[in-house]
Amino acid sequence: MKKTISIITFLFIFSSLGLFAQWQGAGTEENPFKIFTVDDLNAIREQEDNPLYSALGPFGYNVPYTNIHFELMNNIEDSLTQKLCSKFGGHFHGKGHFISLNFNNSDYYLNNLIGEVIGGTIDSLRLEGNMFNSMGIFGAADVGEIDNLICNVNFTPFVNELNAKLYVFSAGSSADGVIFKNCINYSNINMPAKKYIHCGLFWGFAGNLEGMINYGDFNVETTEESIVEAHVFSEFLSVGTIKNCINYGNVTINGIPHTANVSLFTSVSSGFSFDDNKITNCLNTGNVYAKKVDYLGAFANLNAGWIYNCVNTGRLIGDKIAGGIVGENYEYGLVENCLNAGYIQGDSIVGGIVAVNNGGTVKNNLSLSRTSKYSVFGDSISNSQQQFPDSLMFENNFYDKQLLTQMSSPQGDILENNAAKGLLTTDITGFALQEILGDGWSYAEGRYPIPLGLENDSMALVAATPVYLHFETEDDYNHVDSVTKDFTVGLENSVVWNETYGRVSFDDEYASLLSLGYENLVVNLGDYKKEVYINILDIETSIMEESITKNGIIYPNPASEFINIKLDGISADKLEICDISGKLLLSQTITNNYQQIQIKDLKRGMYFLKIYDKNQNIKTLKFVKN
Incomplete structure (x- = not known):
């Protein structure tokens, strides 16, 4: 009997919702309340205290x-013109509309938009227009899911005599049950000068962020x-x-400023075990320019x-301690x-991967960009190894020594376990x-290896595109300087x-020094x-030395339309033009001591002119098409 009464009560409530509602529909998942106008939106606020909707x-x-x-x-x-409601535990389906x-x-x-999301969901919604004197879209999001929310709002932050504050998606502390995913922010944040700026x-943030993208500066x-x-x-990621x-x-x-964080x-990132707190498969291309910052990491x-399987290509310009991935571990x-693959700068301790090691594990990482100090670790790891002998592991951290000319750490390369080691590009x-490095x-x-899961991202692919500078041996090689x-x-x-600057000419993958x-x-x-x-200090063989020989001359050189060849005393039967890979592009018979050859259809780059005598002996000259 009680069960029958409960069912009747449940049905009565939902039939009442449909009977007395301000909106079309029944408010159910199968037949939601329909929002057509701004008045329909305002009705959500007006009916917030109605016990039928609680x-x-x-x-x-x-x-x-x-x-x-x-x-x-x-x-x-x-x-x-004002919020939908103070508290919301329902489900708002935007269906891609704004x-x-x-x-x-x-x-x-x-x-x-909403004071506090408590167990509700919002999906497929775009926000446009203006929010003045605002701390953000939500006052707080405690439990629930926000999916595919796109923000393209012109914000003016909340300000008073001492403070300026704006947090685009959530201005309040979030509980570990909230999920934000596939949300995009296009809004720039412009903060006025105040004593306290947030x-x-x-x-x-104590929940989960997944598939979020920020374009805003x-x-x-x-x-x-x-x-x-x-x-x-997030300001801090607790769980x-x-x-x-x-x-x-x-x-x-x-x-x-006085100070800046x-x-x-x-x-x-304050988890006390690896399962509590993770930043994974994330990309950063944004730059940071900040003074009075004690610690900075992408x-x-x-x-x-x-923190694993992440890529940074942004420039981090800090004041003191800066790391390409982490400031202090x-x-x-x-x-x-x-x-x-981003330039890292600080005035004190700087590392391409980690600046300060205060315990923890750093392994299987690659550094592919200059810093103002060291290419892998900003401080000596020996102190950390002594202080945390059981918990610490440094292994397989590499940098490209033809691309980065700094030492890997204050200790230089640390070869034990490949803790910090420079390699040639081809290695x-x-x-x-x-x-x-493993799987x-x-x-x-x-290309260079890319952290698994990011290999199809264009930004990561560009970062992983190499320059193969010349090398003879492990110890005899060109580097960028x-x-x-x-x-x-x-x-x-x-x-x-x-x-x-025109000092290099490209022909497919070949680069010639000019x-x-x-x-x-x-x-x-x-x-x-x-x-x-790169800094070009010498050219393999000077153009003038190649082109002005004992018995032959090419002019003009470089040239754009044609080259003239003057053969003083050379007995020659034919000439050939080849690109730097050796591919034959032109072959013709030599009829006199002066030849003019059209080159306007050639690509920009370095070329070789081969002159053959009757015995098939070859004299090779070099010229440049510009």
């Missing part, structure tokens, strides 16, 4: 709209009294994961969690299968390191190479690029 939430008290479904039927172009916002209330509590996408104005907290994804997330945005701290993925400033911290690329990486001919021989470049994945001085090599793949600076 039920027991995840924390043991009633939450408005728990178990109730809404769906957006079209774009809302008339502006919503809501136009124009929040400009004197009370900043009215200038967020900004980012999230405040503290952070620009923070400061005074000498300013205390800055600027963090793209949870950041997975498959990408940051394209730059963080710029303008002026010199700046991070891209998290400032503090994925964590201070790490006691697990603690006893429980793990940094594994990560690639740094890193392709499958050369597969047996050493946490993706390998392919013609001393280039004296022609070289080759990687062409996998349809990348395109260009030079900046003149002395600095050159900037640029490789492009779609919208992504990488730059490699």
Whole structure:
């Protein structure tokens, strides 16, 4: 009998919802309430205290709209001017439509979309318009799931006499049951100069971020009294994961504040075991320019969690301690299968992978970019090995010694367990390191290894495209600060190479040296690029020495339309033009001591002119098509 009464009560409630609702539909998953207009949205706020729309939430008290479904039927172009509701435990399905916002209330509590998400879900929604005097879209998100929320809002942050604060997605602390996934931020964050400045996408975060993308730039104005907290994804990650997330945005701290704490993925990763806290398969291409920053790392400033299979290509310009992956690694911290290809700068301790080792494990990482100090570790690992003999492991951390001219650490290369070791480019690329680095990486001919899971990302592919400078032996090789021989470049994945100053000529994968001085090599793949600076100190064989010989001369050289060949006393039958790979491009008979050859159809680059006498003896001259 009681069971029958319960069923009748349940059916009565839902029939009542449909009978008295402000919206079309029944509020069920199968037949959600329909949102057509801004008035339909305002009705959510107006009915928030209606007990018909409230039920027991995840924390043991009633939450408005728990178990109730809404769906957006079209774009809302008339502006919503204040929040939907203070607390929301329901399900809002945007269906790919947008809501136009124009929040400009004197009370900043009215200038967020929802005050607190408690057990609810929001999906497939785009937000446009303006949010003035706002701390962010949600006051807090405690339990629930936010999926495919796209933010393209013009924000003006909350400010008062002392403070400026804006966290785009969530301004409150999040519980470990909340999930944000596949959300995109296009909004720039511009913070005025105040004594206390707080900004980012999230405040503290204890849930899971997956597939998040940030395109927004952070620009923070400061005074000498300013205390800055600027963090793209999270200020601190206490329990949870950041997975498959990408940051394209730059963080710029303008002026010199009193202090600044700046991070891209998290400032503090504070898990006490590897299962508590992970940052995995993440990419950063954003740059950081900040003064008064004590610690700076692309994925964590201070790490006691697990960071693996991540790639950084951004420039990190800090003030003191800076690491390409992590600023300081603690006893429980793990940094594994990560690639740094971004320039790292600091005034104190700087490492291409980790700056300061204070315990923890650092293994199977690659460093492919210069720093202002050391290419792998910023400090000596011997002190850490003595202090944490049981928990510490350093192994298989490599850098390209033809690309990076700094030592790997203050100790130099650490050969035991390959803790920090320089290799020639050809000893890193392709499958050369597969047996050493293992299955946490993706390998392919013609490129550096890429952390597994990121091998199809264009940004990672550009970072992994090599320059193969000349080498004779392990100890006799060209490097970027001393280039004296022609070289080759990687062409996998349809990348395109260009030079900046005209001192190098490309012909497919072949690069010919034309003149002395600095050159900037640029490789492009779609919208992504990488730059490699080289210093040409000598040319393999001077053009003039090759072209002005005892009995022959080529002019003009370099040339664009034609070359003249003057043969003083040479008995010659024919000539050939070959590219630097030896491919025959032209062959013709020599009829007199003066020949003019059209070269306008040749690509830019270095070529060889071969002159044959009657006995098939060859004289080889070099010229350049520009």
